Amino acid sequence: MRTPRINLRSLRVRLCLWYVFLSMVSMAALGSFSYVYLLHALASSRQTTMERREARLVHYLEDEPAPHVELGYELGHFMKANSDTDILEVQDMQGRAIYPALGKEAPIMFTEEYSERPQFRIVPLRQHQYRTLQQVVKLHGRPYRLIMAGAVDEHYDILRMVETSYLIFLPLMFVASIAGGFMLSHRALEPVDRITRSAHLISLRDLNHRLPVPHTGDELQRLAETWNDLLERLEEAVQRLTQFTSDISHDLRTAITVMLSTSQLALRRERSSTEYRESLETILSECQSTATLLDDLLAASRSDIAKQKIEWGEVDLSILLAECCGHLxxxxxxxxxxxxxxxxxxxxxxxxxxxxRRLINILLDNAMKYTDEGGAITAVLRPDGDRVAIEVRDTGIGIPPTELSNIFHRFYRADASRNRDQGGSGLGLAIAKWIAEAHHSAIAVTPNAKQGSTFTVSFDRTAALALHG
Structure with missing residues (x-):
């Protein structure tokens, strides 16, 4: 039986490991801090008690003055009256014991560095640990070395109990943190699993499905909403592409059918030069329409290349606009x-x-296609504050207000009136928008008050080298 391997690349496993690591580090830090704090608290409490007892001793001796020879007696009397007092030893400044509480066989050695301020240290005595206080005090007006000692074995017993508790507690917490980490990571990533399962059900042929959105107000909700927005845009793009493919296929098939039928009809019998000319003109018209369609497809594919090389140079828009209008x-x-x-x-x-030039031609060609005979097209180059704008106005069939937001989408045709008879491929305005954006400019369309539309390309001042009214 194979043992399942843990995938360390799994987000669930990594979250669990991070949780365990941070939990153990936090508990270790808390344990260390608690241990040090307890050690300090016990030592501080013991030192405070010893200082108070020392002060009580000095106060007792000062209130009942006696000759020097009776100091030992007074100390003994104090120790009997205060049975809970720590071990006491008093020496004169030459180190002779006045009150050797521990006996000569085990004296408390007074360090060479003595001061009128209390000094504390830990010393071993008779297989026990003692905290000692040593200080120079004045008794009956003379300086003496005073040493007090108190056992701290109970303190170390408490610390050992705390250490033992932590040694038992940490492994249990380690196991609990692993279980808690897996549970939390599973619950945290459960919405991701649901989103993943739903995403597997979505295919290119069935883009109407949407990911479930957890109403949690967190990053997962934003992720699901973003993906649903992406799916919606993708569905719209696929629908436009499908419709465009169908339209292009129909256009190409129609053009080939017209050319084929015209050629076959012309070759069935001898015809006059006029009839042959009419047939050739029909074939030429279809070839031109097909060539225009293929040019649009090529330009659309070029616009997908973000790093396409653009031949930058100085361009006079007035001359360029005049040339385009003259050609048309x-x-x-x-x-x-x-x-x-x-x-x-x-x-x-x-x-x-x-x-x-292609941008201007697209706008002019678009205006002429959808303007009836007798209509008017106006091309304008005008200043617009710190910008310069090219406008193309027409009195054509116009664009429905509901279609204005889609008119620059690739493969889009506004309605049935924009059909093959007018040569629309659904690519021209998309190409125009790409050219405008490549020149850091903006293109927009607005409906005219009476009829028709106005297309405006606005170049900002960073693009303009000079502007003369």
Missing amino acids: QARAEMKRQQLTLTIDSHAEIRGDASLL
Whole structure:
């Protein structure tokens, strides 16, 4: 039977180990602090008691003065009257014992460093540990060395009991901390397990499922909500891509069918040059439409490359806008549309001339596609505070207000009116937005008061090199 291995990379195991480690460190620190504090408290209590008894002794002797020869008698009388008093020894300044309480065979040695301030130390006597107090005091006006000693065996017994308790308690707490760590980590990560199980049920074909959101107000709730927002955007993108793929497939299939049927029909019998020309014009129109569609697809794929090289240089927007309008003037006349150019300012910016030309052409082409015969398209270059703006206005079919937020999404077509007959692929405005963002600019669309729409590209002052009214 194989023993299950513990996966140290598991977040649950790591949380448990951290919990155990911090618990044991905390308990060890608490135990050490408690031990040191208890040791200090016992020593401080003992020292305070000895100081009080010493003060009582000095006070007793000073209140009942007696000759020097009777000092030993007075000390003996005090010790009998205070049976709970510590061991006492008094020496003169030459070290001769006046009151040798322990006898000559086991005297308490007075250190060479003596002072009028009390000094404490631990000394072994008769297989016991004693805390001693030594101090120079004046009795009947003469200095004496006073030594008091008190057994501290009980203190060490208490400390040993505390040590034993900790030695028994720590292993039990170690086991308890492991169990508690696993329980806490399991409960903490249980929402993650539920989210993981739910995420496994989500596939590309079924993106309508959402992760369960724990209403805990913590990071897991924010994580689940963020993932659900991501899934929602992904679902919308997949739906647009699916619709776009269907539309593109239909457009390509229709174009190929038209070219194939036109060619077959033209080759069935001899025809006049006029009929052949009409057939070739039909095929050419379909080829141009297909080429435009493929160009849009290529541009869309290029926009996905974040580090695409942009040929930066000085670009005069007034000249560029005039060139684009001039190239499309003939097309506007064929559709009986009025294309007007208004330049209120001259502005030079740093940018890629080819990309900016494509941006302007997309906006103008979009306006001409969705403006009926007799309509008007106006291109304007104007200052806008510390910015410079290009506007393209049309009197076309307009954009429903509910679709304005989606119009720059890739593969998006606003409605059925924007169909293949008008050449819309759902990529042009997405490409225009990418070009604008690549030039640190903003593009927006607003509905006109009566009919049509206005597209505005605004370049900030960091992009503008010069602006002349």
